[in-house]
Structure formats: structure tokens, C-alpha cells
Amino acid sequence: MELKICHLYPDVLNLYGDRGNVLCMCQRLRWRGIDVAVTGVSVGEPLHAADHDLFFIGGGQDFEQEVLLEDLAGGKAAEIRAAVEDGLPFLAICGGYQMLGSYYKTWDGVQCDFIGALDLYTVGCRERMIGNVLFSCDDLDGGTVVGFENHSGKTYLGPSVRPLGRMISGHGNNGEDGGEGARYRNVFASYSHGCLLPKNPALCDRILTEALARKYGEARLEPLDDALELAAHDYMERRLTANK
Ligand code: GLN
Secondary structure (H helix, E strand, C coil): CEEEEEEECCCCCCHHHCCHHHHHHHHHHHCCCCEEEEEEECCCCCCCHHHCCEEEECCCCHHHHHHHHHHHHHHHHHHHHHHHHCCCCEEEECHHHHHHCCEEECCCCCEEECCCCCCEEEEEEEEEEEEEEEEEEHHHCCCEEEEEEEEEEEEEECCCCECCEEEEECCCCCCCCCEECEEECCEEEECCCCCHHHHCHHHHHHHHHHHHHHHHCCCCCCCCCCHHHHHHHHHHHHHHHCCC
């Protein structure tokens, strides 16, 4: 078995080591004897979604997102929309998550028309939402996810999209409705940066299982010894629930 991972804009969208999520996916596949290949596709390079089994998009500042608008409009946006509808799995973080939506209006009034693959939009506010977060996740049967957020955009989901999680601590999508991230078809999107998958191995395996099942019909990942990963997760969970 092999998974082909496409890392979109790896040189432009990589805040707080978001690329660590790709390393984590690769390593957890290799530990199970499953081959993995990663292809970066960046500005000016053609994207053929059908060549890949799983997509990753990291986060970026408003500036980087604005820089990518032209490249997206040159064909990638349509390709990504079709891939999402076709059930290809995606993990998108923060700025990458916002880009899957219809638009982002920055706090200083710049209108960025994005991919429109997910029924959601983002509006910037002056006060940034920053800090460690904890949320429960239906995809993990209510299990919790720890992460770190830093965004000015407040994201609002339309009726066809559900949140990835329910906030226990932190702001999440907008600091108002208690939702975090987005789920639509096989898209997983979150405001949590860098260490999302390394500290939440169950979420990593959930996404990998989706990709393997789509490619091979069915998939069951062998359990791994996640003692270290879970110690990191549990430590943050204890910190974030200590005063609740
Ligand atoms: N530019 C977006 C915001 O501030 C996303 C930032 C990020 O990816 N951390 O809302």
C-alpha cells in the first residue's frame, strides 16, 4: 500500500511548523509498513488532483494569502473544488483552512476571494485570537484535541459544513459559537497549528484511514505505541482544564 500526499504551497504556507503534520502522517504510515510519497505543489506549478491521495495545506499570514490569490485563480481553485467534491481527503490549517472557504475580508478591508470549496467565510477582527486550545471532536467519538491558535480571522460556517470540534478552552472559529474548524466530505480543517497531529495521534490516524479507505476500499491501521504522544496531549489537557 502507498499514499501519495500533496503538500500545497509548502514554501509559502508553513506557520509554526505546520509541515510537522506531514512528517507525522508519513512516519505513522511508515511505522505500519505503508509507503508514502510527498509532492510539493507551489506557485506556478500545475496541480493534477487525481495524482494524489491526500492533501495538506498549512497556515499563512494575510500577506501570503493575498499573494496566492492569482495562482489559485489560474486553475488550482477549480481543481481543489473538484477534488473536495470528489471526496479526496484534505487537512487544512488556519490560513489554508480559510482559503478553502468563499472569502476572507481582512480587518483592514482587503477582500480576498478564495477557493469556495467549503461553505464558509472569514472576517478579520482587530483583536487576534491567540493561545493553546482544547476541543472535543465528534470524529474521535468525543475524544479531545489539543492545539495552538493564532488568527485574526473569525470564520463562520454555512449549513452544509459542520465544525470539527466543540471548544472546551480557547476561541476556535470565531470565539462566539463554540465551534472549531470544519468538516465537509473528507475535508478536515482546523485553526490549530504546528503540533496538531503529533499531539493528537488519533486524529492523524482518522485522516490516514480515510485516505487509505478511499484508495483501497477498506483500511484498518495497526495500533502504535502512542505513550509519548498521549503524554504530551494529556499534559496540555490537564493545563487547560485545571481552572475549569
Ligand atoms: N491570516 C489569517 C488570520 O490571521 C491566518 C493566520 C494563520 O494562518 N495563523 O486570520
